Amino acid sequence: MARVIVDVVLKPEILDPQGQAIVGALARLGIDGVADVRQGKHFELEVDESVDDETVAKLADTLLANPVIENFTIRR
Amino acid sequence: MARVIVDVVLKPEILDPQGQAIVGALARLGIDGVADVRQGKHFELEVDESVDDETVAKLADTLLANPVIENFTIRR
Amino acid sequence: MTDTVQNAEATPDQPQPAKELGLAEAEYRQIREILGRRPTSSELAIYSVMWSEHCSYKSSKIHLRQFGEKAPATDALLVGMGENAGVVDAGDGWAVTFKIESHNHPSYVEPYQGAATGVGGIVRDILTMGARPVAVMDSLRFGKVSAPDTARVLPGVVAGIGGYGNCLGLPNIGGEVAFDECYTGNPLVNALCVGVMRTDGIKLAKADGPGNKVVLFGARTGGDGIGGASVLASATFDDSKPSKRPSVQVGDPFAEKVLIECCLEIFAADLVVGIQDLGAAGLSCATTELAAAGTGGMDVDLDVVPLRDPTLAPEEILMSESQERMMAVVSPDKLDDFLAVCDKWDVTATVIGTVTDTGRLRMTWRGEQIVDIPPRTAAHEGPVYRRPVERPLDQGILNEHDGHNLPRPRNGRELGQTLLRMVSSANLADKSWVTDQYDRFVLGNTVLAQPDDAGMIRVDESTTRGIALSVDGNSRYTRLDPYHGAQLALAEAYRNVAASGARPLAVTNCLNFGSPEDPAVMWQFAEAVRGLADGCLELGTPVTGGNVSFYNQTGHTPILPTPVIGVLGVIDDVAQRIPSGFVNDNGQIFLLGETRDEFGGSAWADAEHGFLGGLPPRVDLDREKVLADVLIEAGRAGLVESAHDLSEGGLGQALVESCILGGVGARIELPAGLDPFVALFSESAGRALVSVPRTSAGRFTELCEQRALPCTRLGVVDVLEIHLQVEGQFSLPIRELRTAWWAALRQRFE
Amino acid sequence: MTFPGSLDDRDAARAVRRAGAEAIALWHADPSLHDVDAVVLPGGFSYGDYLRAGAIARFAPVMESVIAAAKDGLPVLGICNGFQVLCESHLLPGALVGNAGRKFVCRAQELVVENTATAWTSGFDQGQHIVIPIKNMDGMFVADERTLDKLDGEGRVVVRYAERNPNGSYRDIAGITNKAGNVVGLMPHPEHAIDELTGTGTDGVGFFLSLTGVSA
Ligand SMILES: Nc1ncnc2c1ncn2[C@@H]1O[C@H](COP(=O)(O)OP(=O)(O)O)[C@@H](O)[C@H]1O
Numbered sequence A, B: 001m002a003r004v005i006v007d008v009v010l011k012p013e014i015l016d017p018q019g020q021a022i023v024g025a026l027a028r029l030g031i032d033g034v035a036d037v038r039q040g041k042h043f044e045l046e047v048d049e050s051v052d053d054e055t056v057a058k059l060a061d062t063l064l065a066n067p068v069i070e071n072f073t074i075r076r
Numbered sequence C: 001m002t003d004t005v006q007n008a009e010a011t012p013d014q015p016q017p018a019k020e021l022g023l024a025e026a027e028y029r030q031i032r033e034i035l036g037r038r039p040t041s042s043e044l045a046i047y048s049v050m051w052s053e054h055c056s057y058k059s060s061k062i063h064l065r066q067f068g069e070k071a072p073a074t075d076a077l078l079v080g081m082g083e084n085a086g087v088v089d090a091g092d093g094w095a096v097t098f099k100i101e102s103h104n105h106p107s108y109v110e111p112y113q114g115a116a117t118g119v120g121g122i123v124r125d126i127l128t129m130g131a132r133p134v135a136v137m138d139s140l141r142f143g144k145v146s147a148p149d150t151a152r153v154l155p156g157v158v159a160g161i162g163g164y165g166n167c168l169g170l171p172n173i174g175g176e177v178a179f180d181e182c183y184t185g186n187p188l189v190n191a192l193c194v195g196v197m198r199t200d201g202i203k204l205a206k207a208d209g210p211g212n213k214v215v216l217f218g219a220r221t222g223g224d225g226i227g228g229a230s231v232l233a234s235a236t237f238d239d240s241k242p243s244k245r246p247s248v249q250v251g252d253p254f255a256e257k258v259l260i261e262c263c264l265e266i267f268a269a270d271l272v273v274g275i276q277d278l279g280a281a282g283l284s285c286a287t288t289e290l291a292a293a294g295t296g297g298m299d300v301d302l303d304v305v306p307l308r309d310p311t312l313a314p315e316e317i318l319m320s321e322s323q324e325r326m327m328a329v330v331s332p333d334k335l336d337d338f339l340a341v342c343d344k345w346d347v348t349a350t351v352i353g354t355v356t357d358t359g360r361l362r363m364t365w366r367g368e369q370i371v372d373i374p375p376r377t378a379a380h381e382g383p384v385y386r387r388p389v390e391r392p393l394d395q396g397i398l399n400e401h402d403g404h405n406l407p408r409p410r411n412g413r414e415l416g417q418t419l420l421r422m423v424s425s426a427n428l429a430d431k432s433w434v435t436d437q438y439d440r441f442v443l444g445n446t447v448l449a450q451p452d453d454a455g456m457i458r459v460d461e462s463t464t465r466g467i468a469l470s471v472d473g474n475s476r477y478t479r480l481d482p483y484h485g486a487q488l489a490l491a492e493a494y495r496n497v498a499a500s501g502a503r504p505l506a507v508t509n510c511l512n513f514g515s516p517e518d519p520a521v522m523w524q525f526a527e528a529v530r531g532l533a534d535g536c537l538e539l540g541t542p543v544t545g546g547n548v549s550f551y552n553q554t555g556h557t558p559i560l561p562t563p564v565i566g567v568l569g570v571i572d573d574v575a576q577r578i579p580s581g582f583v584n585d586n587g588q589i590f591l592l593g594e595t596r597d598e599f600g601g602s603a604w605a606d607a608e609h610g611f612l613g614g615l616p617p618r619v620d621l622d623r624e625k626v627l628a629d630v631l632i633e634a635g636r637a638g639l640v641e642s643a644h645d646l647s648e649g650g651l652g653q654a655l656v657e658s659c660i661l662g663g664v665g666a667r668i669e670l671p672a673g674l675d676p677f678v679a680l681f682s683e684s685a686g687r688a689l690v691s692v693p694r695t696s697a698g699r700f701t702e703l704c705e706q707r708a709l710p711c712t713r714l715g716v717v718d719v720l721e722i723h724l725q726v727e728g729q730f731s732l733p734i735r736e737l738r739t740a741w742w743a744a745l746r747q748r749f750e
Numbered sequence D: 001m002t003f004p005g006s007l008d009d010r011d012a013a014r015a016v017r018r019a020g021a022e023a024i025a026l027w028h029a030d031p032s033l034h035d036v037d038a039v040v041l042p043g044g045f046s047y048g049d050y051l052r053a054g055a056i057a058r059f060a061p062v063m064e065s066v067i068a069a070a071k072d073g074l075p076v077l078g079i080c081n082g083f084q085v086l087c088e089s090h091l092l093p094g095a096l097v098g099n100a101g102r103k104f105v106c107r108a109q110e111l112v113v114e115n116t117a118t119a120w121t122s123g124f125d126q127g128q129h130i131v132i133p134i135k136n137m138d139g140m141f142v143a144d145e146r147t148l149d150k151l152d153g154e155g156r157v158v159v160r161y162a163e164r165n166p167n168g169s170y171r172d173i174a175g176i177t178n179k180a181g182n183v184v185g186l187m188p189h190p191e192h193a194i195d196e197l198t199g200t201g202t203d204g205v206g207f208f209l210s211l212t213g214v215s216a
């Protein structure tokens, strides 16, 4: 068993209401020095040897992310 | 400006319906070899030099994650 | 480098991407004539989106005129067609505004966001009238329930409508969910919003008064859905630009909720001269429409528009469809107060221009003139086409093959089994898997909602007055006969409203069709509009607004013509509402109206035989009026306990639903002299099923006789009976019917 | 109380008036509680619930005052989003996460009242069954076993889902209270069950009557 991590983030040009809400809160919390926040999804997959990055990519592209608005990265 | 990444995951004892739904979908898609999936949140922060890991940790602990149910990790 | 007016004059022959922007050659020439020079790229952007089918109604205009020309005389309308939405007088100084709009294609590309932003857009339309949005409805159509793509699209669309509407705190009080093969690859997502205001609070979209300030407020402008309104895909103007512009918009319901509260506070303090939402064609539409409707001129400085994406070119800023934005015209002396309210709600507000009396819309970028046009020419004087119409070649055959020889159930047992199968067919099955995802309680004024015939809300807690709404469409009927199909949809919505006890007053509509360039489609469109206009005249319910959605097709195959009709009614006292489900023991069950052997386009032919042919049920709008009068009067007099209109699935479906909703059984005897199958499944129009307390039965039947409304006693409600008993035919356990009806969609989508 | 994104604030005010009390509007940015005798944190989607339900509202200026006052015994009722805010503020244990069904649920829900000693439930009978609307996206109450045992042991579960659990909440928990019984969090919406016409009946009034002591 190996752990693969897939992070899904909105494409830069797509509006990110979540991130914006956090930026707004930071100001109210008096925390500064944070210029921008983008919120995405983080997936931790437990896979066996048979699953190579290609399979994971296919899976990410069809199931974990919507290519129309999101990009993803894969880490092991 | 530097980019800091905070990943937030549910504590193991907390049910994760999203992750379970994905496992179910995988089965239907005929993709096997994935034993388990947990879904968490992924934050990308644009911070200036003044913001050290300690500040980020405080931020993650108070705002980005709810310590009652979630753990977080910080990457630069 | 930016294409300035000066540059345009200097380089008359520079080639321009007019075609790529969806402009016909003649249209491009027309623009050059209007301006007496070639347009700058920014001007071209404005004309291309404003003259697109979506914004200019160039193919539908000549037909839609009938809604005005044939409008029935009524004193119920405070604002008629042409504004963002019509306004209806609800009495006691209360005004109601409502409208339906489509968001079909975006919902196919990205179901959740497409549907969500569809709700966001129509809510802003209603807000723009000065009203507080108080409820939403949604009319949805998908491919076959078993189609894989339906499994992708439907859950996303439903979650999107719920996600946005719930987050805005707007109760969802009804709608439709229908399935047909023709919508695979082209789902229909039509969203309706209704708003309430005091009659003196009506706001109009115009920029009056030279010197008044033009304020853009709400979300920042990004590259969202550029060209979403026009046919332009997502091309940027110089290809050197790396980032591809998204054609999908992401909604921010929280931003819209705050925007609503902010606007309502601004209206209450009377801080605006005019206001307009930014929907399709964004800034291009808002600036040209406001200027054209007002004093006539406007100067705008595009540099100060707050951007989410600093790389945007002026052409893109003008076409961006970023959501949750509004534009207001504010007199200088009220500007500070206006900005203060925005600040209270953390809403970004920026003065981007000034109203002028120059009759020109002028825009600058980096200090240079990039737009200088007469706004009317973009907003109202676009091209108008009389597209060729031709009756589809197969129309005749389609009508001749009326399916009279389709095998029908032959005995009681078969009738019972047919009923059981029908109630679990996708189009007739319970829709609560969908509607349980919508908040129907918020705001505390919802009196009736799904699964009742119509949604009903109290207009305000300070009054007993209410409004009822229903949206309906039947694309199978419309395919068989567009003229009468549109009238049948109108009649059903009208009947639903009356069945709730409210008086139908006004109509909105969303016309979903294939390509207007296809003469057969255009024939369907022309017929449907003519039928709707005639029908509205006859029923005395004017069309107050609506929306046209063309190009709904996969490849060259258009969807079935789908006019979706919304009818709004008013009721003096919501306590007199009539529910659809049976209520009390011993309620006397009556069938109102006449039943004929009518199965063309019926749910039975579709569900049992996958057959479409013949002619739809006969339309009798006078009968619909009589039926409505009786239902309304009986409701007022407290004579009826329940009323349920008969439509898809006929009497059988209505009986099953009224039993299930009331959690009771019933003992029924089918009308003598009528074939049992016809009695149970025919879809003859102008009918309703009512239950009446035994003590009122006499008075009720008298009322029907006075109005010469056929009224047949069918049987009684029995709270102890756990069956639907049809004398001499079959007896089905309510539990079994309920499970079949309730589980059908759940099993699919859970 | 109104936060940006609060939705059922008017409804909560109506319920308070229905119970014979005066409803005072509180504003997230105004730290003052204006000497009220109790606070209702209404349902809705404060700040869109984008990060976590209630996570951002918890930092509103007024919340410092609410937290302080609650610790001094001021009756506080958190409904739905309000419940989520109370958990995020650690006035109540546990947390509320996405429904097990991963869908928004809106329906009439049967509940059983298990604790009638709180400021908000004294008007009910122990074990009384009531029907109240439920409508939430993030309504699954979760906590570690220790906390759950503690809640059960100390009788701090105020209401439980009586029929099918709508959101997967651990141990069918629909509402809980703090030790003192002045702070109560509810996932269901009693303010939408105060009249026959617009809600699911009148079972919800009891929560507000319990506070005002006015008899129904
Ligand atoms: N099918 C229709 N019937 C009547 N009025 C229509 C119809 N389609 C569009 N309209 C009217 O044309 C105007 C422009 O329509 P639309 O572009 O949908 O409005 P908006 O620009 O506010 O979105 C509106 O007043 C609308 O009510």
Ligand SMILES: [Mg+2]
Residues within 6 Å of the ligand: C084, C125, C128, C277, C279
């Ligand atoms: Mg508009």
